Amino acid sequence: LEDEIRDRFGDLPEPLLRLLALARLRIAASRLGVREIAAGPKAVALTFAEKPLKAAALQWKDLPEPVIKDCRYVFPMTTETEEERLSLLQKLLSAEPFPSEE
Numbered sequence: 001l002e003d004e005i006r007d008r009f010g011d012l013p014e015p016l017l018r019l020l021a022l023a024r025l026r027i028a029a030s031r032l033g034v035r036e037i038a039a040g041p042k043a044v045a046l047t048f049a050e051k052p053l054k055a056a057a058l059q060w061k062d063l064p065e066p067v068i069k070d071c072r073y074v075f076p077m078t079t080e081t082e083e084e085r086l087s088l089l090q091k092l093l094s095a096e097p098f099p100s101e102e
Helices: 002-009 014-032 054-060 082-092
Strands: 034-039 044-048 067-069 072-075
Touching: 014 034, 014 044, 014 082, 034 082, 044 082
Parallel strands: none
Antiparallel strands: 034 044, 044 072, 067 072
């Protein structure tokens, strides 16, 4: 879609690029079973529809260990800008789909 818009209208304005990035995040979150995302300056949290296996957190081995409570994984990471939070979310949501605890 992004390429089609660019072909038709030329360079895309920053707000549209951000909107498209957020749409990609929503798709990736849905694929992983994430039903809610919260991102702020001190942490990023992913809330899953079903509790993923604890082993799923190993996919984020290069990030601080998340604080896990039920279906919510909170990553205590300081981010200064919206771009940093977006980049972190892209990294978190690029993981393979997680098996759920039964």
